[in-house]
């Protein structure tokens with residue numbers, strides 16, 4: 606009988622779903638990994654116009670429309686003064702597919718992939734699916750990833766290390782000095798750095814920097830997406846940028862697995878990237894206010910929480926039994942161990958929820974914390 610492939614048996618469905626299922630229908634959901642804002646109108650209209658005109662009835666080029674890739678290149682020039690050839694970008698089905706392409710193209714069976722622990726759930730799973738060996742690296746006290754820890758974990762078997770800033774699940778932002786170090790490590794050890802920058806615009810102090818700005822070799826692949834920046838998680842549009850030879854390899858995977866990203870989403874993404882950026886700033890301001898509310902509320906409840914500098918997550922240290930007590934009282938939070946073994950003793954709260962809901966949730970959390978202390 607045909608058995609299931611080992612690389613698939615090594616992966617399980619994300620622990621985050623289990624928490625949603627355990628919570629009641631009227632629970633306050635602080636488990637969600639997506640902004641609670643609508644996609645900007647001009648983005649929706651660009652897609653609707655493209656659909657009405659018939660422009661999206663057929664495949665686009667495998668890499669995506671030329672206009673979208675020009676908008677992606679213009680974005681890197683605008684944001685980081687990075688010169689990206691539109692030919693060196695592939696539009697993907699969200700950041701998720703971009704991560705998959707990058708790992709499939711660069712990891713041989715048995716090779717190591719280093720990533721943050723706690724870290725975004727896909728790094729471990731996509732490494733397994735690529736036949737690689739997950740090498741989780743524990744974070745610093747402030748929940749950033751230490752370049753020295755990454756360097757110490759590199760061996761002859763290492764194919765890739767993943768950097769994620771701003772980070773899910775921690776909200777931590779790596780400093781420019783760290784990003785320079787990651788670039789140096791990629792250069793000196795001749796190991797690929799996959800930089801997952803899907804939260805690049807959701808930063809409260811300072812600005813996001815990319816290891817690609819500092820690397821002297823082509824050993825950095827950048828993954829990003831419209832999903833979080835423009836509140837477009839349902840549209841499924843991300844991209845990968847890298848050197849020509851790396852793009853060519855990733856395109857081999859994309860071409861056969863996906864053909865091209867959804868055409869309507871490509872038109873929407875082009876409008877998002879080249880249109881007014883005001884809505885992004887407004888969303889980030891709203892997230893910053895909620896961040897302050899959540900950090901104050903958790904601190905008042907007696908929890909220790911590193912102040913998140915970006916994304917829309919907070920990750921307090923929590924006593925044993927805390928998560929189930931909070932979920933039982935009607936607030937969905939995700940146990941830290943869903944993001945890796947080193948996440949044990951933490952919980953992830955998403956503040957992509959309205960202020961009134963957050964206030965109510967914080968009151969419940971206060972009561973739950975007292976109950977388990």
Ligand SMILES: Cc1ncc(COP(=O)(O)O)c(C=O)c1O
Pocket residue numbers: 638698699700701702725769772773801803830831832833838842843
């Ligand atoms: C760190 C990180 N990378 C990538 C993704 C994937 O994003 P997308 O919805 O664009 O596939 C997510 C989604 O939650 C994420 O948190």
